Amino acid sequence: MSTRKGGRGRLVADRRYAKPSASKRTTSAGGSKTRSRKAPAKGRNTRRKPARRGLSGLILGLFGFIGRLVWLVVSRTALVVALVLAVMVGYTYTTLPPVGEVLDGRAQGSVTMLDREGRTFAWRGDQFGGAVRADQVSRHLKNAVIATEDRRFYWHFGVSPRGVASAIRINLREGRGPLQGHGGSTISQQTAKLLCLGQRYDPNEWESESAYIADCRETSIARKAKEALYAMAMEAKYSKDDILSIYLNRAYLGAGAYGAEAASQRYFSKPASALEPQEAAMLAGLLTAPSTLSPTNDLERSQNRAAVVLNLMEDQGYLTAQEADRARANPATLSPEAEENRGGYFADWIMDTLPPFVNVDSRQDVDIRTTLDQRIQNAAEAAMRQVFENKVRPGSEAQAAIVVMSADGAVRAMVGGRKTGVSGVFNRASQAVRQTGSAFKPFVYATALELGRSPYDTVVDEPFCMNVPGSGEWCPKNYSRNYAGPMTLIDALKHSRNIPAIKVSEEAGRDLVAKVATDFGIQSDVVDSPSVALGVSEATLLEMTGAYAGILNGGSSVQPYGIESLTIKGDDEPLVGRRGGMGERVIREEAARQLVFMLEKVVSEGTGRAAQLPDREAAGKTGTSNEQRDAWFVGFTADYVAGVWMGYDDNTPLTGVTGGGLPADIWRETMTRVHDGIEPKPLPMSQPEPPQRVAEPQPAPRQQPQPQRQPQPQQSNDPVGDFVGRVLRDIFGN
Structure with missing residues (x-):
C-alpha cells in the first residue's frame, strides 16, 4: 500500500454519504484540498441549534414545558372520560327495553264517546290510535318531523354539537340564557326525554304525578347531559327508524292525542298513513306547542305554523316547489267530526258519572255509547x-x-x-x-x-x-x-x-x-x-x-x-250497561x-x-x-x-x-x-170532573181575619122583588 502526499488513500469501498459540495470545501494555494473545520465525531449531530440565551430563552422554555404538561393532562383526561362515557353508554344500553314496549307512553287510557246513533262526538283521556312504525306513516309526516325537529337526524350519533352550539348562539343573541328557548336537542334526545330516561312513574317514590312530569321536563345542564347519554345508548341499540317510531308514537300532539295515529284520527278522521303534505305539516308543527297550536283550539294559528313547516320541507328538498305551493294554497282543515263534535258539557258530565271500577288511570281504552242526540244538542245551543x-x-x-x-x-x-x-x-x-x-x-x-x-x-x-x-x-x-x-x-x-x-x-x-x-x-x-x-x-x-x-x-x-253501554276496546260484550232510568x-x-x-x-x-x-x-x-x-x-x-x-x-x-x-x-x-219535524202528541193528562155544586167557602181562621175584606150585604139582581119582600115581612113578620 502506497502513500500519497496531501492525504491518505481510501481504505474502504464507496462512502455512504455524498461528497460535500464544492462550496463547502476550500483549496489551498498549492492546489491541495484542506478541510475548513474539523470533521464531527462519529455519531454526533452535524447540526446544532443555536443556543438561546437570556430572558427570552427562559420564557420560551417555560411555555414549552407548560404546553407539554397541559397536553399530557388533557390527553390523559380525555382518554379517561372517553372510557367512563363508554362504560356509562354500555350500561344504559343494557337497560333499554325492546322497542315494542315503549311505543305507548300515556299516563292514562282513552275514552271515546258515541252518540245515540253510534257517531263519535267526543274524546277524553289520553288518546292513542295504536302503535305505528316510521315506515307505516305517510312519508310526508316523516319528512315534516325531520325537517322541523332534526334535519341531520340520519347522520349524527344521538347528539349534534353543531345544533347545540347554534341553539346557544341564538338564545344568547335573543337575550335569553344559553339553555332557555332553543334547546338544540336532536330527535334522539327528545325521545330520551319522552321516555323520562327510562324511569317509570312510581307513586311510592314521587309526591305526585305532576312532580314526576316536572322532573322529566327539567332543562338543567345535568339533565341535558343525561339525555345525551341516553340518546347515544339508544343510537347504539336501536335503528334510526326505531327511534323515530318511538318519537312518533309518544309525542303529545294536543287535544288529548298521543302519537301520530291518534292525532291524525282526532283532527282529520283518517289514518296517519294517508296524510297529505299540508296535514303532515300541521301535525309536525304541533310538536313545539301542542296545546296552544292545536287546530281545535286555534285553527288559523295552526295553519300558519304548518306553512312554516312546508317552507322547511321545500328548502330541504322533501317537497318540490309545485307540491309546496299546492299545499300552502290548500291548508289543512278539521274534519267535520272534529270541527262540529267536541262533546262540551255533556262529555264532561259523562266523565263525572263513570263507574268507580272503570279507571282511565289504568290505561284502559274504552268506548262509551251515550244518550246524546246531536240534533237536540245543536237546538239547545242555538x-x-x-x-x-x-x-x-x-x-x-x-x-x-x-x-x-x-x-x-x-x-x-x-x-x-x-x-x-x-x-x-x-x-x-x-x-x-x-x-x-x-x-x-x-x-x-x-x-x-x-x-x-x-x-x-x-x-x-x-x-x-x-x-x-x-x-x-x-x-x-x-x-x-x-x-x-x-x-x-x-x-x-x-x-x-x-x-x-x-x-x-x-x-x-x-x-x-x-x-x-x-x-x-x-x-x-x-x-x-x-x-x-x-x-x-x-x-x-x-x-x-x-x-x-x-x-x-x-x-x-x-x-x-x-x-x-261501556265497552273495553277490543271486547265484544259491554262491561257496563245502562246507568240510570226509571225507578x-x-x-x-x-x-x-x-x-x-x-x-x-x-x-x-x-x-x-x-x-x-x-x-x-x-x-x-x-x-x-x-x-x-x-x-x-x-x-x-x-x-x-x-x-x-x-x-x-x-x-x-x-x-x-x-x-x-x-x-x-x-x-x-x-x-x-x-220538536221540528216531530208529529204533535197530546199530553198524558187527566182532567177531573169539576164539582157539580161548588161548596161553600170555609170561613177564614178566627185568628187570621181579613181586615181589608169586610163582609158586604148580599146584592140582589131583583130590586122590585126585594122591595115587595120587605113590605110583606113588615106586615106579616119574619
Whole structure:
C-alpha cells in the first residue's frame, strides 16, 4: 500500500454519504484540498441549534414545558372520560327495553264517546290510535318531523354539537340564557326525554304525578347531559327508524292525542298513513306547542305554523316547489267530526258519572255509547245564543243552563253555560246547586193529589201568619203582594200563589212533601220548614229536570243518565250497561196525570204563558228564588222534558227577570227547535170532573181575619122583588 502526499488513500469501498459540495470545501494555494473545520465525531449531530440565551430563552422554555404538561393532562383526561362515557353508554344500553314496549307512553287510557246513533262526538283521556312504525306513516309526516325537529337526524350519533352550539348562539343573541328557548336537542334526545330516561312513574317514590312530569321536563345542564347519554345508548341499540317510531308514537300532539295515529284520527278522521303534505305539516308543527297550536283550539294559528313547516320541507328538498305551493294554497282543515263534535258539557258530565271500577288511570281504552242526540244538542245551543243575543242587555254576565231529556231520564242535550262548545269548565247544569223557588211547588201539589185532594178543591188565598218553633211568628206574602180569596188548587198553581202552597203543604205534612220531592230525584236535603213550599231547598238543574220527567212518565222516579253501554276496546260484550232510568213509583198514575193537567194550565193560562209552543201542548212551572237570585222554567211536552236555569255565578240578584220571562223564552226557543219535524202528541193528562155544586167557602181562621175584606150585604139582581119582600115581612113578620 502506497502513500500519497496531501492525504491518505481510501481504505474502504464507496462512502455512504455524498461528497460535500464544492462550496463547502476550500483549496489551498498549492492546489491541495484542506478541510475548513474539523470533521464531527462519529455519531454526533452535524447540526446544532443555536443556543438561546437570556430572558427570552427562559420564557420560551417555560411555555414549552407548560404546553407539554397541559397536553399530557388533557390527553390523559380525555382518554379517561372517553372510557367512563363508554362504560356509562354500555350500561344504559343494557337497560333499554325492546322497542315494542315503549311505543305507548300515556299516563292514562282513552275514552271515546258515541252518540245515540253510534257517531263519535267526543274524546277524553289520553288518546292513542295504536302503535305505528316510521315506515307505516305517510312519508310526508316523516319528512315534516325531520325537517322541523332534526334535519341531520340520519347522520349524527344521538347528539349534534353543531345544533347545540347554534341553539346557544341564538338564545344568547335573543337575550335569553344559553339553555332557555332553543334547546338544540336532536330527535334522539327528545325521545330520551319522552321516555323520562327510562324511569317509570312510581307513586311510592314521587309526591305526585305532576312532580314526576316536572322532573322529566327539567332543562338543567345535568339533565341535558343525561339525555345525551341516553340518546347515544339508544343510537347504539336501536335503528334510526326505531327511534323515530318511538318519537312518533309518544309525542303529545294536543287535544288529548298521543302519537301520530291518534292525532291524525282526532283532527282529520283518517289514518296517519294517508296524510297529505299540508296535514303532515300541521301535525309536525304541533310538536313545539301542542296545546296552544292545536287546530281545535286555534285553527288559523295552526295553519300558519304548518306553512312554516312546508317552507322547511321545500328548502330541504322533501317537497318540490309545485307540491309546496299546492299545499300552502290548500291548508289543512278539521274534519267535520272534529270541527262540529267536541262533546262540551255533556262529555264532561259523562266523565263525572263513570263507574268507580272503570279507571282511565289504568290505561284502559274504552268506548262509551251515550244518550246524546246531536240534533237536540245543536237546538239547545242555538236557542241559548238566540235569546242572549237578542233579549239580554250587552255586557251582562248572567249565565244560563239547559237540560233536555226523555221521560225515562235519558239526557239528550246539556248546555252548562252561555259559552258553548267548551269543555273542562264549570257546568251549571250538573254542578250548580241553587234555590228552586216556585219550581218546587209541583211536588207540594203532587203530595196533595196523592192524598186524595182534587185539582178543583179550594184553598183560601189570604193574609196568613203562623208560629214557627225557634223562629217566632212568620207571615209570608205572595209575590204579587195581593190576595185572591178562595181559589181552586189549579188556579193556585197556575198563578204561583205562595199562601195556598204553604197551606196545602202544611195540611199534607212537610215530611211527606219532602219525601215526594226526594223520591222524584231531588238529592239535596229538603228543609223541614214551612218555607219548603216556597222552594228554599236547593237542587241542580239536572235534578229538577229529572224530577219533572217523573211527573211526565206517570209518577215513577227517574235517575237521569247518559251512558247506554261501556265497552273495553277490543271486547265484544259491554262491561257496563245502562246507568240510570226509571225507578220505583212515587205517586199514583192518576195523581200524576192530574198534576200534568194542572201544569198545562200554568203554560196555557198562568205564569208560564211565554213558554207556549205554536203547535202542541206543553206543561211546566216557573220559579223565582228569594231576591230573584235564580230564575227557572222546567216543563215538558209528550216527547221531551226540558229545564232552564238563569242567574249569576256570584248570586247577584237578577234585574227584572223571573222564571216566566227569559227562562221561559229560552225554553220555548229550545223546544220549538227540538220538536221540528216531530208529529204533535197530546199530553198524558187527566182532567177531573169539576164539582157539580161548588161548596161553600170555609170561613177564614178566627185568628187570621181579613181586615181589608169586610163582609158586604148580599146584592140582589131583583130590586122590585126585594122591595115587595120587605113590605110583606113588615106586615106579616119574619
